[in-house]
Amino acid sequence: TEATIKIHVAGQRFIATAEGNGPVNALDRALRIGIGRFYPHLADIELTDYKVRVLDEKKGTGAVTRVLIVSDDGVKDWGTVGVSENIIEASWEALVDSIHYGLSHPREDGPDPADDAPQPD
Incomplete structure (x- = not known):
């Protein structure tokens, strides 16, 4: 893909x-x-789990999807959620939030947080 x-x-x-x-x-x-x-600290961040849940299966392809992403940086882990009728949009939302969180809360032994976090177009 x-x-x-x-x-x-x-x-x-x-x-x-x-x-x-x-x-x-x-x-x-x-x-x-x-x-x-x-963001050199990005190399420390790894997506460790990805889960999808369809919230209203009766709506078929129009159903809202919730995506949960769990990431870690070798010291701590965290989860983020994306919700959309489009599974790719929900996944992107959860992924960007995960990366943003990881960069905003670096490892204790890592670099200082970035002032201007990335923004999707």
Whole structure:
């Protein structure tokens, strides 16, 4: 699977494309390509669990989906949630929130938090 993202970092716009083992892995890789040089601590953050729950199955393809992502940085772990009728949007929301949290709360032995966290386009 291939994903392309557009993101603003430090006042600059970047487009990054990556391939992955499924859409969420491809989005994760593209995000890391797009912002990794600005946030070295990103290399410490790893997605460790990904869960999907359809909230109203009776609505079929219009059902709201909740995605839970668990990440860790080798010291602590945290979870983030994305909710949307579109599973990719819900996954992206949870992924970006996870990365933002990890960069805003670095490991005790890591670098200082970034002032300007990445913003999706």
